Amino acid sequence: MMESIDWKEVVLTVLRVWWMCIYGVYCMAESFVRSLLPRDYQRKEIRGEIVLITGGGSGIGRLLCLKFAEKGAKIVTWDIDEEANERTARMVKEKGGICRSYTVDLCNPKDIYATATKVKQEFGKVDILVNNAGIVTGKSLMNSLDDDIIQTFEVNALSHFWTVKAFxxxxxxxxxxxxxxxxxMAGWLGYNKMVDFCASKFAAVGFDEALRMELKSEGAEGIKTTVVCPVYVNKQAFDGVIATKLLATLSPDRVASEIVDATLMNVPVLMLPKIMRLVLLLKLLLPEKFVYKVAAATGLTTMMDKQQGKWEEY
Incomplete structure (x- = not known):
């Protein structure tokens, strides 16, 4: 005997599908309109808020400290290099900003939690947490020491768990x-001589996406997240990296400025340059054999052949 059709459920399902289609069009239209608005109209005010930046002793981290301070934020910089970290704090203060430095080993969860407690007691509640610290070796998998692989994951991925849990x-x-x-972008695309680095960044991208979903599902939509995915940045950690025929390396100053703007505009995913969204889409749609040929032809498979940075934090 055939089961009777529940027409009420059928109608509800159709209505749900139509609603999702309409909502999808609305979201795309909203995103398009926002892209046309000047950035000045989209940035939120963070004057007086506390921004904590890991890896603030050098490179992009130092630039982020300076640029967030320019927006009126109070800065907390974490780094394992005490001298470099204190230099960043001095640079912020010389420009009229407020900054405090803490020496932290991001490979040590206990050190992270203890320092986080100290920050709250001495400085206050952290409003914006920027997990910036990272390291890269640029070695093939078989030439990578086990301890180096573990440290790559501890700094590039696992430390994010401990810092976020702390604040x-x-x-x-x-x-x-x-x-x-x-x-x-090594968190979306794999590269040779970067197996450990790519794997750790894939983990970081997944961490952000899952955390964003979890916060929304728990009703904490007032807490925003942003994942930043640039291609190679022209900095010490990537000394000797060859610019491809498709993409040039990015300047640290540009990347830092884009990170600050993405944070102030609540951008969930920032890919630099923007064309990387198209590259990622093509990677998903095209056959793997063809994707590899394109990567080889444009120099993506040889970018790290002359990389000279070793355990450089950026």
Whole structure:
């Protein structure tokens, strides 16, 4: 005997599909309109808020400290290099900003939690957390030491768990805050001589996406997240990297400025340059054999052949 059709359920399903289609069109239209608006109209105010940046002792981290301070934020910089970290703090203060430096080993969860407690007691609640610290070796998998692989994951991925756990609770109490994950396009695309680095950045990208979903599902939509995915940046960690025929390396100053703007505009995913969204789409649609040929022809498979940075933090 055939089961009777539940027409009420059929109608509800059709209505749900139509609603999702309409909502999807609305979201795309909203995104398009936002892209046309001047950035000045989209940036949120962070004057007086506390911004904590890991890896603030050098490179992009130092630039982020200076640029967030220019927006009126109070800066906390974390780095394992005490001297470089203190130099960053001095640079911020010389420009009229407020900054405090803490020496932290991001490979040590206990050190992270203890220093986080100290920051809250001495400085206050962290409003924006920027997980920027990262390291790269540029070695093939078989030439990578086990300890180096572990350290890559500890700094580039696992430390994000500990820092977020240390500060997210306070953000959830007020349903306000922002967590920035500085990952890489190597978190979406694999490269040779970067197996450990790519794997750690894939983890960082996944961490951000899952965290964003979790926060929304728990009603904490006032806490925003941003994942930053640039291609190779022209900095010490990537000394000797060959610019491809398709893409040139990015300047640290440009990347830092884009990170600050993406944070202030609550951009969930920042890919630099923007054409990388198209590259990623083509990677998903085209056959793998063809994708490899394109990568080889444009120099993506040889970019790291002359890389000279070793355990450089960026």
């Amino acid at each position: 997210l609770g306070d953000m959830m109490l007020s349903n306000k805050g922002h967590i920035v994950t500085v990952a890489s």
